[in-house]
Amino acid sequence: xxxxxxxxxxxxxxxxxxxxxxxxxxxxxxxxxxxxxxxxxxxxxxxxxxxxxxxxxxxxxxxxxxxxxxxxxxxxxxxxxxxxxxxxxxxxxxxxxxxxxxxxxxxxxxxxxxxxx
Amino acid sequence: xxxxxxxxxxxxxxxxxxxxxxxxxxxxxxxxxxxxxxxxxxxxxxxxxxxxxxxxxxxxxxxxxxxxxxxxxxxxxxxxxxxxxxxxxxxxxxxxxxxxxxxxxxxxxxxxxx
Numbered sequence: 001x002x003x004x005x006x007x008x009x010x011x012x013x014x015x016x017x018x019x020x021x022x023x024x025x026x027x028x029x030x031x032x033x034x035x036x037x038x039x040x041x042x043x044x045x046x047x048x049x050x051x052x053x054x055x056x057x058x059x060x061x062x063x064x065x066x067x068x069x070x071x072x073x074x075x076x077x078x079x080x081x082x083x084x085x086x087x088x089x090x091x092x093x094x095x096x097x098x099x100x101x102x103x104x105x106x107x108x109x110x111x112x113x114x115x116x117x
Numbered sequence: 118x119x120x121x122x123x124x125x126x127x128x129x130x131x132x133x134x135x136x137x138x139x140x141x142x143x144x145x146x147x148x149x150x151x152x153x154x155x156x157x158x159x160x161x162x163x164x165x166x167x168x169x170x171x172x173x174x175x176x177x178x179x180x181x182x183x184x185x186x187x188x189x190x191x192x193x194x195x196x197x198x199x200x201x202x203x204x205x206x207x208x209x210x211x212x213x214x215x216x217x218x219x220x221x222x223x224x225x226x227x228x229x230x231x
Contacts, residue, residue, distance in 0.1 A: 043205065043225050070228055105162070105220060
């Protein structure tokens with residue numbers, strides 16, 4: 001079974017600064033997908049960024065980028081130019097790429113990000 | 118607008134009673150999922166369905182039941198056998214298959230046992 005670990009329960013960043021959220025995972029599979037989801041106070045889960053394991057290039061989405069280290073099984077999220085609206089819970093998630101697994105996601109326990117003025 | 122609708126937003130249940138949480142989607146997705154969220158534990162998979170009239174247990178299915186009679190609907194029943202049902206429940210849907218498909222989530226139902 002796969003596991004996802006987020007070792008930072010809470011993080012804080014000043015507005016306009018950069019912050020990195022950590023995520024490690026454990027799997028014996030070679031092909032999979034990794035995601036970062038954001039859960040604001042409304043509790044709606046919003047996809048921030050995704051990474052395919054077979055791609056060496058790190059994914060980027062505007063101010064959000066990842067550092068994907070497959071050998072180390074590490075998948076960190078970097079938020080640049082932090083904004084007040086970035087304050088939320090962030091969840092790292094894993095999904096197998098094998099047939100028949102649908103899009104079942106295995107989540108980490110989350111990191112609460114606070115953005116200060 | 119396409120999306121996933123969960124109802125009600127807040128639900129209160131007396132001990133010993135069954136209660137059903139509604140989840141409807143108009144995204145034409147084949148696959149649907151139910152997750153439970155507890156403080157400090159992230160989201161855990163309860164049940165999922167890849168096609169109508171078929172569903173599979175997730176990691177914490179005990180005390181829950183589901184049905185999938187229509188593509189659009191995937192209701193979750195929390196039975197009296199669930200010992201600790203107070204939690205936040207999230208429904209999700211996605212295109213079935215092995216591609217890098219995004220899971221879309223509803224806004225959740227907060228269930229409290231009183």
